[in-house]
Amino acid sequence: MDKLHTHNRKRSEQLYGEALEHIVGGVNSPSRSFKAVGGGAPVFMSRGQGAYFWDTDGNRYIDYLAAYGPIILGHAHPHVTEAICRAAQTGTLYGTPTELEIHFARMLKEAIPSLDKVRFVNSGTEAVMTTIRVARAFTGRSKIIKFAGCYHGHSDLVLVAAGSGPSTLGIPDSAGIPVSIAHEVITVPFNDPAALQEALNRWGSDVAAVMIEPIVGNFGMVMPQPGYLQELCAAARRNGSLVIYDEVITGFRFHYGAAQTFAGLAEQEAGEASKLYREIEPDLTALGKIIGGGLPIGAYGGRKEVMEQVAPLGPAYQAGTMAGNPASIAAGIACLEALREPGLYDRMDRMAARLAGGLGESAAHYGIPLTVNRIKGAFSTHFCQHPVTNYDEAQDTDGEQFARFFRLMLDRGICLAPSKYEAWFLTSAHTDQDIDLTLDAARDAFREMNE
Ligand code: PLP
Numbered sequence: 028m029d030k031l032h033t034h035n036r037k038r039s040e041q042l043y044g045e046a047l048e049h050i051v052g053g054v055n056s057p058s059r060s061f062k063a064v065g066g067g068a069p070v071f072m073s074r075g076q077g078a079y080f081w082d083t084d085g086n087r088y089i090d091y092l093a094a095y096g097p098i099i100l101g102h103a104h105p106h107v108t109e110a111i112c113r114a115a116q117t118g119t120l121y122g123t124p125t126e127l128e129i130h131f132a133r134m135l136k137e138a139i140p141s142l143d144k145v146r147f148v149n150s151g152t153e154a155v156m157t158t159i160r161v162a163r164a165f166t167g168r169s170k171i172i173k174f175a176g177c178y179h180g181h182s183d184l185v186l187v188a189a190g191s192g193p194s195t196l197g198i199p200d201s202a203g204i205p206v207s208i209a210h211e212v213i214t215v216p217f218n219d220p221a222a223l224q225e226a227l228n229r230w231g232s233d234v235a236a237v238m239i240e241p242i243v244g245n246f247g248m249v250m251p252q253p254g255y256l257q258e259l260c261a262a263a264r265r266n267g268s269l270v271i272y273d274e275v276i277t278g279f280r281f282h283y284g285a286a287q288t289f290a291g292l293a294e295q296e297a298g299e300a301s302k303l304y305r306e307i308e309p310d311l312t313a314l315g316k317i318i319g320g321g322l323p324i325g326a327y328g329g330r331k332e333v334m335e336q337v338a339p340l341g342p343a344y345q346a347g348t349m350a351g352n353p354a355s356i357a358a359g360i361a362c363l364e365a366l367r368e369p370g371l372y373d374r375m376d377r378m379a380a381r382l383a384g385g386l387g388e389s390a391a392h393y394g395i396p397l398t399v400n401r402i403k404g405a406f407s408t409h410f411c412q413h414p415v416t417n418y419d420e421a422q423d424t425d426g427e428q429f430a431r432f433f434r435l436m437l438d439r440g441i442c443l444a445p446s447k448y449e450a451w452f453l454t455s456a457h458t459d460q461d462i463d464l465t466l467d468a469a470r471d472a473f474r475e476m477n478e
Pocket of ligand 1: 095150151152153155178179180181240244245273274275276315316325
């Protein structure tokens with residue numbers, strides 16, 4: 028079996044030089060830069076097919092970035108590609124409603140029953156931002172509670188970090204966000220029911236919503252501890268606050284549905300997770316990533332009476348020139364259709380189990396502390412000895428070792444996200460041979476790290 032070794036990335040380096048002259052920071056999203064893994068030129072990709080993409084120097088990589096989640100079917104999946112081409116040939120934007128939007132909304136509602144009504148937007152950021160506006164409109168309250176380390180897009184309200192404790196107000200995490208806005212946000216640690224209750228006690232009648240990723244995907248993959256989401260939902264409701272699930276990553280990631288719908292599956296299909304999600308339904312859900320089949324999209328939805336706050340029915344305004352555009356909707360429908368293939372999620376689950384297990388064994392063999400958090404076809408690798416159940420524990424891991432591992436893997440043709448907090452995503456296009464090649468590369472990398 029070939030070993031994957033990349034040769035040089037000269038063209039990427041040249042292009043990065045050019046990009047720096049024209050595009051701020053050389054990238055169109057900061058997470059694409061290599062700042063968190065020691066800097067230098069990111070790899071410029073020019074082509075993708077299935078589980079692979081090729082850089083501008085012609086090097087092939089096995090892709091575990093999956094574009095930060097959306098590319099669950101691999102690159103250029105024929106069914107999605109055909110749908111996009113068809114949409115392009117019949118006009119990409121009308122500025123009117125279309126029949127396809129209804130079809131897609133129905134598909135989402137069937138898969139995620141908490142969605143009585145849906146609205147399509149253009150990104151996860153927009154979806155989350157709007158759920159907050161709608162929750163505020165519905166409750167007449169202004170503050171939201173979020174969880175440390177959870178990323179919910181880049182709108183002002185959610186780019187806020189923890190204050191000094193659960194009862195203090197947030198501080199802006201980015202320049203350009205007024206402190207007054209950050210004061211509308213309370214950040215508490217994930218998996219800590221007492222901290223949430225303390226925040227609710229302190230700010231109770233001001234809290235419009237508790238916003239959470241029901242399974243965290245942004246400081247690694249982290250499960251809620253058993254009973255945590257039940258307690259969270261109950262505490263929020265006692266307080267008259269809405270519950271918002273940000274399922275931008277988790278929507279259609281682990282099964283055909285959202286994290287919240289594991290409960291609807293047969294026990295053996297959902298595994299342990301099913302126990303956690305029984306009787307848990309949010310008031311509002313934000314979606315994005317996978318549901319666009321690789322084109323820009325977001326969606327939010329939820330309880331009918333809450334969603335009826337949204338214009339033109341209600342007083343909460345939200346709009347979009349590109350919202351529900353035929354190309355994104357067609358790609359999303361095609362992606363969801365392909366995801367219905369029997370056995371597809373199980374295959375990703377099995378491959379991820381072998382890969383995650385093999386990484387753990389290999390790291391242990393070379394004396395490298397590694398915690399692997401896996402949920403179905405997605406997992407995160409944390410260079411530490413302790414379990415990772417919250418953001419503090421995810422921060423307390425060895426970023427330099429991750430950076431070394433990341434670069435050694437890249438040089439062996441394995442592409443991970445350039446951050447110790449990001450997940451590895453399996454796609455339906457990965458094969459057992461890809462897993463073998465990845466494990467070979469990881470063994471080499473760990474051996475070198477140990478030298
Ligand atoms: N919510 C979560 C959980 C995310 O991971 C992200 C993006 O990574 C977003 C929201 C924002 O989505 P987008 O990048 O499409 O604006």
